[in-house]
Amino acid sequence: MSVNNAMTADFLRSAYGGESMAHMRYLIWGDVADKEGMPNIGRLFRAIAYAEYAHADNHFKVLDDQKGDYTVAAGAVFGVGTTVENLQGGIDGELHEIEQMYPVYLETARFQNEKGAERAFHYALEAEKIHAKLFQDAQDMARQGKDMDIGTIYVCPICGHTVAEHLPEKCPVCGAKQEMYKDFPA
Amino acid sequence: MSVNNAMTADFLRSAYGGESMAHMRYLIWGDVADKEGMPNIGRLFRAIAYAEYAHADNHFKVLDDQKGDYTVAAGAVFGVGTTVENLQGGIDGELHEIEQMYPVYLETARFQNEKGAERAFHYALEAEKIHAKLFQDAQDMARQGKDMDIGTIYVCPICGHTVAEHLPEKCPVCGAKQEMYKDFPA
Numbered sequence A, B: 001m002s003v004n005n006a007m008t009a010d011f012l013r014s015a016y017g018g019e020s021m022a023h024m025r026y027l028i029w030g031d032v033a034d035k036e037g038m039p040n041i042g043r044l045f046r047a048i049a050y051a052e053y054a055h056a057d058n059h060f061k062v063l064d065d066q067k068g069d070y071t072v073a074a075g076a077v078f079g080v081g082t083t084v085e086n087l088q089g090g091i092d093g094e095l096h097e098i099e100q101m102y103p104v105y106l107e108t109a110r111f112q113n114e115k116g117a118e119r120a121f122h123y124a125l126e127a128e129k130i131h132a133k134l135f136q137d138a139q140d141m142a143r144q145g146k147d148m149d150i151g152t153i154y155v156c157p158i159c160g161h162t163v164a165e166h167l168p169e170k171c172p173v174c175g176a177k178q179e180m181y182k183d184f185p186a
Ligand SMILES: [Fe+2]
Pocket: A019, A051, A052, A055, A124, A127, A128, A160
């Protein structure tokens, strides 16, 4: 893969930075959930961290021939609070990506006819919609002082599609086979 | 932990961004090394990725009460090449941190009397010196078309201290006990 236009390349670098930081803070917030006695919410954070890894990996690889040092400007959520607060951070970050960041990046990739970037942004956007919903479900439980009631969580390593309990025959976003999904068992 | 000064807080956020992106690209470059038939270099990349996770975790936690959204500007190396090229990217990134970034951040934390940030920057700086050396050793072998000859790699989860084969009684940087080290066996 590769990219020809500077604006799309900038957006890929920014998205790579944002996904890398999201991956990291979800691992940190997962530990907090474990310590608060919510291991299923901890596991949800780790599964979604893995999906963000897949997104970062896609963005990085579309940039594979852009070798060298760059200063990357990327959005990130900060703060270590309670699990209810951390889940709000997760929801806020995902909603920004769903409503603002990825729609603009995707529109730009289409406008500049950047096929690799278009696919990478599309994959991420579709996964983030699910992530926002899962974090909201988790927060509804955590507000009641309860852990989430959720079975095995599956993540597509190609596009980051995230699904609980019922594994599809193939990934509805990228078409990857069922057996490729990475599982996060209870 | 917490931080009172805006400049130190900015540097912590930038370092968090840089460490998160380094973590991610080392995982990606580790896969490349595996595919090139250099599993020990692949393992070195993964061990060092874990050390960068420890650094990102420290920076994020010093910022624990700085809740909310920020735009983070952070340096990162891009490109997916051969393992020799990827190791050069690793060396370049580590040397920038050793010679420029962390000395300035550390000096600022001391100047602003920010104890938590001072510790987090000190831990990272000490580990990066070892990382640059290990990547250089790996590249010397990879240039000859050979894998690295290296036993178990151990990483301190507190400060990211990275050592091959001979585990110290306690971490020479942060004092953590031997049994806390995470191992990456051959
Ligand atoms: Fe993502």
